[in-house]
Amino acid sequence: MILEFENVTFGYGDRLILENISFSIPKGGITAIIGPSGCGKSTLFRLINGLEKAQSGRILYQGRPIEGQKGIAAFMPQRDLLMPWRTALKNVTLAFELKKRRDGKQAAYELLERVGLKGYENVYPSELSGGMRQRVSFARTLAVGGELMLLDEPFSALDSLTRANMQDWLVSQMKQLDKTVLLVTHDIDEAMLLGDRVLLMKGSPVGGMLSADVSQIAVREDIYKAAKLRTELLDALENGGER
Amino acid sequence: MKKFRKHLPAYITAAALLILWQVIAMLINAAYILPSPVQIAVRIWELREPLFTVHTPYTMLVTLLGLLISVVLGIALAALMDRFETAERALYPVIVTTQTIPITAIAPLFVLWLGYGIWSKVLVSVIITFFPITVSLHDGLRSSKRESEELLQTMGASRTAIFFKLKLPGALPSFFSAIKMAVPLSIIGAAMGEWLGSQSGLGYFSKRMMTQLDGAGVFAPVVILAVCAMLVVAVISFFERKLLKWRKEM
Numbered sequence: 001m002i003l004e005f006e007n008v009t010f011g012y013g014d015r016l017i018l019e020n021i022s023f024s025i026p027k028g029g030i031t032a033i034i035g036p037s038g039c040g041k042s043t044l045f046r047l048i049n050g051l052e053k054a055q056s057g058r059i060l061y062q063g064r065p066i067e068g069q070k071g072i073a074a075f076m077p078q079r080d081l082l083m084p085w086r087t088a089l090k091n092v093t094l095a096f097e098l099k100k101r102r103d104g105k106q107a108a109y110e111l112l113e114r115v116g117l118k119g120y121e122n123v124y125p126s127e128l129s130g131g132m133r134q135r136v137s138f139a140r141t142l143a144v145g146g147e148l149m150l151l152d153e154p155f156s157a158l159d160s161l162t163r164a165n166m167q168d169w170l171v172s173q174m175k176q177l178d179k180t181v182l183l184v185t186h187d188i189d190e191a192m193l194l195g196d197r198v199l200l201m202k203g204s205p206v207g208g209m210l211s212a213d214v215s216q217i218a219v220r221e222d223i224y225k226a227a228k229l230r231t232e233l234l235d236a237l238e239n240g241g242e243r
Numbered sequence: 244m245k246k247f248r249k250h251l252p253a254y255i256t257a258a259a260l261l262i263l264w265q266v267i268a269m270l271i272n273a274a275y276i277l278p279s280p281v282q283i284a285v286r287i288w289e290l291r292e293p294l295f296t297v298h299t300p301y302t303m304l305v306t307l308l309g310l311l312i313s314v315v316l317g318i319a320l321a322a323l324m325d326r327f328e329t330a331e332r333a334l335y336p337v338i339v340t341t342q343t344i345p346i347t348a349i350a351p352l353f354v355l356w357l358g359y360g361i362w363s364k365v366l367v368s369v370i371i372t373f374f375p376i377t378v379s380l381h382d383g384l385r386s387s388k389r390e391s392e393e394l395l396q397t398m399g400a401s402r403t404a405i406f407f408k409l410k411l412p413g414a415l416p417s418f419f420s421a422i423k424m425a426v427p428l429s430i431i432g433a434a435m436g437e438w439l440g441s442q443s444g445l446g447y448f449s450k451r452m453m454t455q456l457d458g459a460g461v462f463a464p465v466v467i468l469a470v471c472a473m474l475v476v477a478v479i480s481f482f483e484r485k486l487l488k489w490r491k492e493m
């Protein structure tokens with residue numbers, strides 16, 4: 001297990017978001033986390049990132065508490081948050097600059113090529129399409145490094161066609177990368193297509209995770225073959241997580 | 244050429260106003276009350292020696308010193324207020340209050356404190372310009388999104404790194420507009436300081452011509468002040484375009 005939540009409770013002020021939840025993420029593959037809007041999906045990432053502290057319980061990374069462990073996860077935010085004054089290349093090198101890595105520029109070139117943006121190195125974000133910006137953001141996340149990647153609804157801001165393309169693109173990227181990915185989404189189809197397993201956040205405040213294996217779904221058509229599971233998950237999502 | 248076409252209406256208006264001024268001045272026919280543009284131009288030429296070798300350099304020195312000090316002070320204060328909330332609460336209201344001080348009324352005091360030398364004028368210029376610079380920079384630093392800051396934090400950035408990589412570049416556009424606004428103010432401040440007590444500078448020169456009832460001589464340094472302001476703003480705009488290339492593409 002690369003990441004474990006043990007009886008974690010967290011709230012903003014008096015407002016409880018996560019109540020005594022426990023779950024674990026195995027090494028490798030994609031875990032899709034779904035839940036209704038505002039249930040605390042981003043909050044889960046904030047806890048892993050160390051931007052918030054659990055009020056009780058523990059979060060373990062490779063068996064040790066995350067406190068004191070630096071840079072355990074590379075985070076890709078909901079919106080690309082590219083710096084408009086930096087070119088695509090410079091937005092990627094940012095991560096290397098912060099680590100004071102000298103060969104950052106070369107590495108950033110390679111990352112941009114990997115995400116299919118060769119030739120766009122010196123273009124400013126304002127001149128890129130939404131899908132391209134998201135890919136620059138993905139390259140920046142890869143530049144941060146680390147085994148764990150946290151993707152927070154990476155495609156939710158895109159139109160449906162671009163979004164479908166980006167989903168297929170991500171699947172092909174993940175095959176080449178040796179990473180453990182947590183992918184937050186509120187789209188069941190996206191979760192089933194991209195994920196090897198789905199974790200559904202139950203209740204409000206979230207009191208637990210419902211887990212489903214969707215590793216047999218590899219292409220879009222498979223979703224319809226797994227229509228029963230899909231309906232079940234959809235019902236669960238609507239009924240606050242009770243299957 | 245396209246630019247010229249775009250600004251053509253403005254040139255026409257300006258020319259029309261100048262002609263109107265010339266006509267009215269010729270009708271009044273009293274140069275000590277209202278000199279005509281032609282008379283002013285002639286006077287600038289006649290007085291070119293003292294104007295351009297002594298007084299213009301002096302005023303520009305005051306202006307640039309004033310601006311430089313304001314920028315350094317503004318960056319320091321804005322950074323301090325951005326970093327420490329206590330500093331913001333302690334300083335911001337005071338900085339805003341300095342704007343209600345009628346500088347013209349207390350400027351003679353500066354001459355009393357700092358003498359007839361250059362520093363009393365620089366002080367007037369600083370007091371007038373450091374406010375817009377500090378406030379715009381402060382707003383600019385705060386304009387960076389909390390999300391972006393947190394993203395950098397997750398990437399392991401220190402507060403210093405966040406300041407230099409995110410906040411400062413984000414504040415650059417407002418910094419430039421503030422400087423462009425501050426240049427004319429700084430020149431006014433310098434001239435005002437000279438007017439109140441000095442031995443050189445365009446403000447002083449204008450005042451001296453006043454005592455001699457030389458209308459065109461009063462206007463000559465004023466025209467030069469305006470031209471200087473435009474030139475300095477043009478230089479700053481040049482650097483702005485260079486540094487903020489990314490904005491053009493928006």
Ligand SMILES: Nc1ncnc2c1ncn2[C@@H]1O[C@H](COP(=O)(O)OP(=O)(O)OP(=O)(O)O)[C@@H](O)[C@H]1O
Pocket residue numbers: 012017035036037038039040041042043044186
């Ligand atoms: N900094 C904060 N202070 C107080 N409340 C917050 C804060 N951040 C989020 N919340 C609240 O906590 C709840 C969970 O927020 P979170 O962003 O984790 O939801 P989410 O599941 O990611 O939602 P979405 O699908 O809209 O992204 C929301 O109701 C939100 O209003």
Ligand SMILES: [Mg+2]
Pocket residue numbers: 041042043078152
């Ligand atoms: Mg969210």
